[in-house]
Amino acid sequence: MIVGGGLALRTGAVIAATVALAVLLSVILAGLKFEQKLRDITSSRLWVVADEMRRRVEYGLTLGLDLSELVDVQSQVERAASGAEILGVEVVDESRRVLFAADRAAIGQPTPIHWGLESGLVGDGVHQQIVGDALILGAPVHNSFGQAVGEVILRSSLGGLRGRIAKVEAELANGTFILDAVTGLVTLIAAFLTVRYGAVQFRRGTAPSVIAPHSAVRQRLGHGVAVADQAMAELERDLDSLTLREAKS
Amino acid sequence: MTTPGKPAPKPAPKPAHDPIGALILRLTIVTVGVLLIAAGTASWLSLRSFDPLFQPELARKAQTVGELLTTQVNRGLAVQIPLNRMPGLGPLVEEEEERHADIAYVAITDPSGQIVAAAGAPLVGLKAMAPGRVSGSDDGRLVDGFIDVIHPLGDALSPSGWLHVGVDSAYLAKASTNLMLDVLSVVIVAVLLIFEILQLVVNLAMRRALALRLLADRAEDGDFRADLPPNTARAGGEPDGSAAENADIRGLLDGVNARYAALSARVADAVRQFGPDDARVKRAQDGLAALSARFRFRDPERRTSGAPEPTPLNLVFLRLPVFLFCLSEELSRPFLPAYAASFASELPWLTPDVVVSLPITLFMLMWAVSQPSGARFSERVGRSRSFLVGALLGSLGLAMTAFASSLLALIVWRCVTALGYGLVLITAQGIVIDHTTARNRAGGMAMFIGALLAAGVCGPVSGGMIADLAGFRATFLLGAGLALASGLAVCVLLLRGRSSPARTAAAATATRPAMGSALPLCRDLRFPVLMLLSAIPTKIAATAFLFCLVPLLLTADGATKAEIGRVQMMYFVACIVVSPLAATLSDRWQMRRGFIALGGLGTLLSCVPIVATHALWGPPLAIAFFGLSQALIAAPQFTLVSQIAREGGLPETAAIGWYRLIERLGGAIGPVAAMTIAVLTSYREAMLGIGLLCGGSALLFWMLFTVRKTPVARPQEA
Numbered sequence: 001m002i003v004g005g006g007l008a009l010r011t012g013a014v015i016a017a018t019v020a021l022a023v024l025l026s027v028i029l030a031g032l033k034f035e036q037k038l039r040d041i042t043s044s045r046l047w048v049v050a051d052e053m054r055r056r057v058e059y060g061l062t063l064g065l066d067l068s069e070l071v072d073v074q075s076q077v078e079r080a081a082s083g084a085e086i087l088g089v090e091v092v093d094e095s096r097r098v099l100f101a102a103d104r105a106a107i108g109q110p111t112p113i114h115w116g117l118e119s120g121l122v123g124d125g126v127h128q129q130i131v132g133d134a135l136i137l138g139a140p141v142h143n144s145f146g147q148a149v150g151e152v153i154l155r156s157s158l159g160g161l162r163g164r165i166a167k168v169e170a171e172l173a174n175g176t177f178i179l180d181a182v183t184g185l186v187t188l189i190a191a192f193l194t195v196r197y198g199a200v201q202f203r204r205g206t207a208p209s210v211i212a213p214h215s216a217v218r219q220r221l222g223h224g225v226a227v228a229d230q231a232m233a234e235l236e237r238d239l240d241s242l243t244l245r246e247a248k249s
Numbered sequence: 250m251t252t253p254g255k256p257a258p259k260p261a262p263k264p265a266h267d268p269i270g271a272l273i274l275r276l277t278i279v280t281v282g283v284l285l286i287a288a289g290t291a292s293w294l295s296l297r298s299f300d301p302l303f304q305p306e307l308a309r310k311a312q313t314v315g316e317l318l319t320t321q322v323n324r325g326l327a328v329q330i331p332l333n334r335m336p337g338l339g340p341l342v343e344e345e346e347e348r349h350a351d352i353a354y355v356a357i358t359d360p361s362g363q364i365v366a367a368a369g370a371p372l373v374g375l376k377a378m379a380p381g382r383v384s385g386s387d388d389g390r391l392v393d394g395f396i397d398v399i400h401p402l403g404d405a406l407s408p409s410g411w412l413h414v415g416v417d418s419a420y421l422a423k424a425s426t427n428l429m430l431d432v433l434s435v436v437i438v439a440v441l442l443i444f445e446i447l448q449l450v451v452n453l454a455m456r457r458a459l460a461l462r463l464l465a466d467r468a469e470d471g472d473f474r475a476d477l478p479p480n481t482a483r484a485g486g487e488p489d490g491s492a493a494e495n496a497d498i499r500g501l502l503d504g505v506n507a508r509y510a511a512l513s514a515r516v517a518d519a520v521r522q523f524g525p526d527d528a529r530v531k532r533a534q535d536g537l538a539a540l541s542a543r544f545r546f547r548d549p550e551r552r553t554s555g556a557p558e559p560t561p562l563n564l565v566f567l568r569l570p571v572f573l574f575c576l577s578e579e580l581s582r583p584f585l586p587a588y589a590a591s592f593a594s595e596l597p598w599l600t601p602d603v604v605v606s607l608p609i610t611l612f613m614l615m616w617a618v619s620q621p622s623g624a625r626f627s628e629r630v631g632r633s634r635s636f637l638v639g640a641l642l643g644s645l646g647l648a649m650t651a652f653a654s655s656l657l658a659l660i661v662w663r664c665v666t667a668l669g670y671g672l673v674l675i676t677a678q679g680i681v682i683d684h685t686t687a688r689n690r691a692g693g694m695a696m697f698i699g700a701l702l703a704a705g706v707c708g709p710v711s712g713g714m715i716a717d718l719a720g721f722r723a724t725f726l727l728g729a730g731l732a733l734a735s736g737l738a739v740c741v742l743l744l745r746g747r748s749s750p751a752r753t754a755a756a757a758t759a760t761r762p763a764m765g766s767a768l769p770l771c772r773d774l775r776f777p778v779l780m781l782l783s784a785i786p787t788k789i790a791a792t793a794f795l796f797c798l799v800p801l802l803l804t805a806d807g808a809t810k811a812e813i814g815r816v817q818m819m820y821f822v823a824c825i826v827v828s829p830l831a832a833t834l835s836d837r838w839q840m841r842r843g844f845i846a847l848g849g850l851g852t853l854l855s856c857v858p859i860v861a862t863h864a865l866w867g868p869p870l871a872i873a874f875f876g877l878s879q880a881l882i883a884a885p886q887f888t889l890v891s892q893i894a895r896e897g898g899l900p901e902t903a904a905i906g907w908y909r910l911i912e913r914l915g916g917a918i919g920p921v922a923a924m925t926i927a928v929l930t931s932y933r934e935a936m937l938g939i940g941l942l943c944g945g946s947a948l949l950f951w952m953l954f955t956v957r958k959t960p961v962a963r964p965q966e967a
Contacts, residue, residue: 023287034295038299042306161306175294218498224469231543238536
């Protein structure tokens with residue numbers, strides 16, 4: 001039968017394609033993981049800024065003032081927003097109305113930022129979500145009684161980071177292409193040789209007889225039929241004797 | 250019915266081992282080797298490419314932290330407090346160092362480099378920190394390993410001291426353990442996928458040889474109904490298929506069937522000629538009936554009506570559809586509890602943990618309840634349609650789960666998914682039963698269970714990674730696509746153009762419990778003892794641990810979904826490794842009761858690594874041990890059910906049907922029980938509680954279950 005070049009090539013091709021796909025997935029996974037790690041570092045850096053802002057606002061609240069009465073927060077917000085890649089900083093109250101913002105036009109408006117299912121948490125209950133190229137962090141502000149009275153929201157651009165990652169990914173893609181091609185080829189050859197080895201074994205007669213279907217199947221089938229034939233022969237003899245007796249009578 | 254004097258036919262040679270299995274094994278070993286090397290190289294390539302991006306990013310982080318600390322210290326310096334007398338510097342740097350995993354140390358030194366306050370392992374024991382030592386002195390501890398960001402304290406021109414923030418320059422490599430585990434998981438999943446694909450490819454390529462082998466198997470079992478598949482000659486490029494060989498085999502089968510048809514005609518003639526009351530005719534009729542009972546021949550009417558004879562079905566082709574379908578459901582395993590918890594705010598009068606348990610419990614309940622009606626449905630509409638309907642229901646359920654907008658919608662769509670899941674599984678078992686005989690049914694079921702376990706290994710780990718990277722919704726939608734693909738696969742691979750074989754009474758009852766058999770079963774006290782003290786607690790633990798407590802506990806501990814998936818995978822890996830061994834040993838040593846009791850106690854012990862430690866290795870070890878314990882129980886429990894039925898003279902299939910139904914109802918109780926305990930205590934204590942239930946039940950089972958030393962063959966259904 002069977003374990004010839006056609007099967008060897010076909011099997012080799014399927015395995016090579018699957019292995020190449022797995023290698024490609026490994027690189028993509030590694031790339032995504034590293035990108036995520038880089039984003040985590042960026043996010044933790046911005047978290048430091050947001051947390052500091054929160055601390056300052058909460059310090060103001062300990063003086064007994066209402067969140068909207070902390071007039072020096074506006075200048076702090078503007079200073080925090082001047083950092084590199086930071087797109088904006090806002091402080092909202094519990095009804096999510098903007099009280100202080102680096103963009104003064106936003107003050108008094110409801111914030112468009114809400115924390116959905118896909119948002120994550122980074123340290124101390126700080127929410128994080130990525131919308132397009134923007135990384136958004138939200139640090140809840142608590143009063144002296146531990147009640148949440150608002151939130152510090154910080155938006156930062158991931159554009160620069162993504163640009164740097166894209167450059168690395170472009171270089172990595174070339175390496176991955178070569179690795180994938182080599183892996184595919186090696187797998188194809190290895191699988192081909194493995195299947196051909198089976199074929200050689202078969203030709204030398206070391207493979208089990210079941211590989212050669214006709215002789216073995218013929219023998220097993222013949223055995224099954226012989227058993228049934230024997231059983232039928234007995235019934236045939238009974239019927240023969242019945243017919244014979246009837247003919248005699 | 251052998252003829253005296255005539256020697257019995259020589260037994261046909263049996264194959265020493267399965268050559269296709271050996272070929273697949275060799276190919277799998279070669280593939281694993283290549284894959285490990287390639288995946289390792291791919292990871293190294295990625296690490297090398299990304300590493301240069303990390304150092305500037307970490308330095309920026311250190312810069313930001315340094316600036317904020319400098320501002321705070323400068324406030325003290327501004328009111329003329331010298332550094333060495335400034336209170337709270339030590340706690341300040343310690344707190345800051347602890348808050349950031351990527352910061353290796355924080356230190357404040359005076360202008361001469363003497364350390365005033367410091368935190369971080371690399372600085373332990375150091376008294377001074379001259380700038381030169383950080384970047385390249387012979388100290389040996391801070392050399393070259395760190396990016397040291399320095400800020401002047403006080404006046405920049407004549408600083409009162411220096412603030413050092415250090416990040417480990419090998420941070421990426423050291424933080425890549427998680428990534429390495431992810432890559433390893435990809436390799437495991439790829440290997441299992443390759444194994445599944447190889448099975449399919451090799452079996453497709455050898456389908457002529459396998460069809461012939463199945464013919465021979467059946468003929469040895471006395472079944473001569475099947476014919477050669479019409480299109481198998483020289484299929485797949487097989488070089489040695491020939492029309493003459495096929496004609497030879499066809500001739501043998503046609504000959505024996507023709508002889509039987511002639512014999513039937515002669516008996517019918519005899520009945521007509523001598524009347525049915527003639528003793529000799531009765532003897533001939535009895536002989537024909539005995540022949541029909543011992544052998545299976547083609548129906549002459551079927552041939553005259555032009556209907557084709559059924560060709561043997563290779564059950565390997567069932568593996569891929571079942572694997573794909575189960576994979577679709579397993580993908581959501583690591584995050585389903587967290588997904589359900591996101592709807593908890595809708596029902597403020599229920600605790601989030603109870604809300605989490607609702608969709609899981611109702612899924613298990615719907616699955617259990619749908620089994621009997623699902624079996625009847627698949628018998629009525631046919632296996633192909635039934636599998637397709639189940640796959641479509643599963644696909645619809647998963648797709649709509651992705652877009653569920655409320656808890657009610659989530660529950661409804663999970664129930665629809667459960668209906669599909671139940672229907673597909675019961676139909677797949679039906680296909681196995683339809684196309685196997687008592688001799689090879691265990692092999693067919695092993696094929697089916699192999700697909701379930703492979704999906705159990707691949708699903709959670711892949712689902713966790715996909716959910717981490719692409720979100721819940723994308724993962725559910727991918728699952729919906731896979732469920733749909735499984736329906737298509739079963740149509741294309743298995744049942745296209747194939748008429749359903751005639752159903753036998755045994756096959757009809759094998760997949761569903763007969764209602765009347767419940768009472769006689771319960772009269773033997775061993776059955777209720779086995780169900781109440783082993784089957785139900787075991788399933789309670791399985792669903793409670795695996796589907797609820799482990800994902801929730803790990804989520805609460807801050808694990809990612811990929812990490813949760815990896816931990817859940819350990820259960821199935823342990824099952825794959827231990828199940829066959831436990832089945833063989835429990836049979837060989839006739840120690841089924843002991844294995845079941847040991848498994849129950851093992852379930853209790855498996856809680857120890859989670860309850861006693863918060864270490865990273867705790868959950869995977871606990872779940873691997875839990876999988877091992879469950880694997881010890883499964884086969885002996887199943888064999889005992891069969892034994893009880895056989896000893897009571899009851900149909901085994903009905904007993905097995907009841908056993909499956911009862912244990913699945915136990916599975917439905919698991920999440921509710923776990924979450925109720927968790928609401929009152931904690932996830933860890935809930936695990937311990939369920940573990941104690943299993944351990945206590947196992948001891949009671951050991952005491953109450955009486956053993957009768959009857960050797961029992963391995964049952965044919967799983």
